[in-house]
Amino acid sequence: MASVTVRNLPDEVHRALRIRAATNGRSTEAEIRDILETAVRPPERVKLGSLLASIAREAELTDADAELFDQLRDKTPADPMRFE
Numbered sequence: 893m894a895s896v897t898v899r900n901l902p903d904e905v906h907r908a909l910r911i912r913a914a915t916n917g918r919s920t921e922a923e924i925r926d927i928l929e930t931a932v933r934p935p936e937r938v939k940l941g942s943l944l945a946s947i948a949r950e951a952e953l954t955d956a957d958a959e960l961f962d963q964l965r966d967k968t969p970a971d972p973m974r975f976e
Contacts, residue, residue, distance in 0.1 A: 906920075913923035948958075 909923060910920050913920045916923060916926075918926065
């Protein structure tokens with residue numbers, strides 16, 4: 893697991909972090925981990941598979957429609973990339 897060092901953190905910010913951690917019943921380090929995780933991986937983030945499934949539901953596609961798309965899809969292999 894990676895480690896991160898934060899230099900020159902203002903005293904007021906450190907104090908606010910300690911208070912927030914105590915309020916949430918966590919250590920300051922655990923609170924910082926939670927803040928960072930929430931910032932970079934928000935729970936409302938929609939994953940691609942879920943987004944595609946919701947689009948299909950909104951379009952009211954059936955399994956028969958999906959089979960038809962699969963039959964119509966071009967299945968020929970792509971030509972390899974040429975770097976000439």
